Amino acid sequence: LDPENWMQSGSGPRYVRLRRRIEEGIAEGTFPAGAPLPPEREIATLTGLSRVTVRKAIQELAEKGVIVQRQGSGSFVTGPDDRRVEQSLSRLTSFTDDMARRGMESTATWLERGIFFPSPEEVVALALSSGDSVARLSRLRLADGRPMAIERASLPLEILPDPKSVGRSLYEVLERTGKHPVRAIQKISAINLGPEESGLLGLQPNDAGLKIERMSYLKDGRAAEFTRSTYRGDAYNFVAELRLAS
Ligand code: 16G
Missing domain, CATH: 1.10.10.10 (Winged helix-like DNA-binding domain superfamily/Winged helix DNA-binding domain)
Known part of the structure; x- marks a missing residue:
């Protein structure tokens, strides 16, 4: 200067x-x-x-x-x-809640929202019977206008009969209808973003991303939600508390 x-x-x-x-x-x-x-x-x-x-x-x-x-x-x-969000790996929360807790506004661009013929992967994950359809919600999720993740959620119709009823928050709708999951298994793997996903996330092809799969269940053990997401690699710090195994 x-x-x-x-x-x-x-x-x-x-x-x-x-x-x-x-x-x-x-x-x-x-x-x-x-x-x-x-x-x-x-x-x-x-x-x-x-x-x-x-x-x-x-x-x-x-x-x-x-x-x-x-x-x-x-x-x-x-x-x-400073550009990363701390995300706990030990709480079952929604994107909307996670962002609200940080004083950030969550918005979404819908990529897909409707009832579909299920893929073999969805049939297995959600234990669907033959002839069952599936509710699909795919969104680009943004925090204060910044793209954070692409989420593709699939739910049995008995859990979400009307996908269009989801405006801002899926978990809010499930809560309201008494179908909120109480347990989930989450798997995280490192990936390089493909051209389409990197474009949506505002990054370059081959930039780092995280593939996150969440399989969540109701209290009675029924499968509630199977979500495959792609998160920006540069936007999150995942944090979990560890205790000495006894
Ligand atoms: C979280 C979940 C996702 C769920 C979404 C609901 C991951 C890693 N996280 O982002 O499974 O569908 O919250 O958010 O998959 P919403 O209630 O704001 O729509």
Whole structure:
């Protein structure tokens, strides 16, 4: 931020030039991931800019996700963990609840929602009888507008007779109708994203992803939901509490 030369960083309003200069500083490693940015007042003194201009540049960096602002301690260069959501592996929760608990808004783009002839995999997983149809809900799930996962849920019609009744939350509908699962087995494997999935998730083909399969059951043991999901590899930290086996 040398006052002699920083103003030469291209054209545009002062706050845009300052923002770009800080982004360059981050790219060059002057401000490494996780490092604090100098306080607003210091940047103003260094550059000779007004605090309003500096604040505007910092605001834009925060909106772009380049920095994170922490109450009372200032701004920090976004590190790999700042863009990840901590997800417990020991609680049976829904995407909507998980995001609400973090103060994030969950939205979805529907890819498929209806009643279908089941695939052999669905017949086996959900123990369907011949002639049974299956309810399918496929969604791209977003948190505060950021794509997080593609989820493909399949349910027997006795659990979800009307797939269109699911607006925002599947588990909310199951709760309301007394069909909420109480137990699930979840399997997670590492994958490289294919072209279609990476596009939906806003990533590049071959980027890292996680394949998650959840098989959930009602209290009486009946299969409730078989969900195959693809999660972004860069958006989650999965956490489980471990206890010494006795
Ligand atoms: C979670 C579940 C998914 C379930 C969904 C319901 C995984 C890894 N997680 O994302 O099985 O269908 O929650 O969410 O599969 P909703 O109630 O917000 O629709």
